[in-house]
Amino acid sequence: MDWTPPAVAPRADAALTARLRQRIDHLTKPLGALGQLEALMLQAGLLQGRVDPRLDAPQVLVFAADHGLAARGVSAYPSDVTAQMVENFLAGGAAISVLARLHGLPLTVVDAGVRGARAVRPGLIVRPVAPGGTADASLGPAMSRAQCVQALELGREVVGSVPGNALVLGEMGIGNTSAAALLTAHFTGAPLAACVGRGTGLDDAGLARKLEVLAQVAQRHAGVATPLEALAAFGGFEIAALAGAMLQAAHERRLIVVDGFIVTAALLVAHALRPAVLEACVFAHCSDEAGHARALAHLGARPLLALDLRLGEGSGAALAWPLVVGAVALLDGMASFDSAGISGRDASTATA
Ligand SMILES: O=C(O)c1ccc[n+]([C@@H]2O[C@H](COP(=O)([O-])O)[C@@H](O)[C@H]2O)c1
Numbered sequence: 419m420d421w422t423p424p425a426v427a428p429r430a431d432a433a434l435t436a437r438l439r440q441r442i443d444h445l446t447k448p449l450g451a452l453g454q455l456e457a458l459m460l461q462a463g464l465l466q467g468r469v470d471p472r473l474d475a476p477q478v479l480v481f482a483a484d485h486g487l488a489a490r491g492v493s494a495y496p497s498d499v500t501a502q503m504v505e506n507f508l509a510g511g512a513a514i515s516v517l518a519r520l521h522g523l524p525l526t527v528v529d530a531g532v533r534g535a536r537a538v539r540p541g542l543i544v545r546p547v548a549p550g551g552t553a554d555a556s557l558g559p560a561m562s563r564a565q566c567v568q569a570l571e572l573g574r575e576v577v578g579s580v581p582g583n584a585l586v587l588g589e590m591g592i593g594n595t596s597a598a599a600l601l602t603a604h605f606t607g608a609p610l611a612a613c614v615g616r617g618t619g620l621d622d623a624g625l626a627r628k629l630e631v632l633a634q635v636a637q638r639h640a641g642v643a644t645p646l647e648a649l650a651a652f653g654g655f656e657i658a659a660l661a662g663a664m665l666q667a668a669h670e671r672r673l674i675v676v677d678g679f680i681v682t683a684a685l686l687v688a689h690a691l692r693p694a695v696l697e698a699c700v701f702a703h704c705s706d707e708a709g710h711a712r713a714l715a716h717l718g719a720r721p722l723l724a725l726d727l728r729l730g731e732g733s734g735a736a737l738a739w740p741l742v743v744g745a746v747a748l749l750d751g752m753a754s755f756d757s758a759g760i761s762g763r764d765a766s767t768a769t770a
């Protein structure tokens with residue numbers, strides 16, 4: 419499949435790493451006492467190429483699309499809910515709407531292929547790759563090669579159209595834990611059964627049926643070779659757009675706050691194409707959905723939170739956002755041992 423991802427070069431800057439480490443270690447706290455936030459400080463500084471990273475015009479982007487495979491009864495909810503939730507996002511009543519408002523983050527919803535027609539409004543980008551969503555992956559590829567490239571490019575363009583240097587990414591799409599499970603099994607090598615979960619809340623019988631259907635889909639597409647072939651085989655448009663968005667964001671050295679299972683599945687694709695995309699990624703939480711922990715382990719990721727969330731729509735990433743803000747603010751605003759006249763560790767050994 420012909421598509422060249424944007425360049426995402428790894429940046430191993432030993433001098434800047436040493437300066438950041440020095441700065442972090444001299445803040446007025448016991449060495450290492452800010453734990454994972456110190457790793458975040460270092461990451462933000464390296465990403466931006468400066469010892470004093472800043473968060474500028476952060477944005478929430480939620481990519482939405484429908485899945486043909488939903489017709490096979492793999493979700494606890496009907497596909498209609500995708501379009502209905504898009505309206506809820508825009509009306510301000512969804513979890514992500516509340517959290518984005520709370521944190522002063524502009525929310526943009528991207529219709530990458532949600533069933534039904536909708537008018538363009540502020541906060542909504544309508545760019546369906548196919549108006550009805552993806553095709554049923556149990557019958558053939560969820561999307562054509564051309565559609566796959568179109569969705570990847572959509573994600574890139576959306577990122578290019580919004581300001582700022584940090585993105586909180588989410589998704590919405592009934593059936594998309596199925597696509598995410600298939601992608602996770604494909605990219606991590608974990609057994610499919612370990613990657614398939616209850617999604618929106620299937621009962622035991624529903625989960626067994628979902629696993630049966632997904633095993634057929636995996637079997638049908640067992641020959642997929644490249645990352646883009648896997649993405650096209652399993653879908654969906656919102657996942658492909660997210661992969662494109664993450665690659666573009668990493669290319670521009672924007673910070674990406676990764677939400678749950680589905681956004682991480684999109685990252686598996688992006689990572690397979692450009693491994694250095696991880697340098698831009700902050701992992702918000704470990705979802706309750708089976709398979710997310712596998713994907714995170716494959717990426718060597720350590721998420722900030724574990725709240726048993728399984729909502730999606732960027733809600734976990736928005737909940738973790740204040741931790742990112744906190745880390746950057748602490749790096750910027752805390753006094754150093756020298757500036758505050760506080761005795762460092764060396765003083766205790768000197769008097770011992
Ligand atoms: O982000 C997650 O980890 C997550 C886990 C389970 C479900 N979801 C959300 O639920 C929808 C997909 O669930 P399902 O059962 O329809 O495949 C989709 O809109 C996701 O945003 C999201």
Ligand SMILES: Cc1cc2nc[nH]c2cc1C
Nearest residue numbers: 495499590618729730731
């Ligand atoms: C109501 C509802 C809200 C959601 N938000 C993200 N996925 C969702 C799935 C459902 C069913």
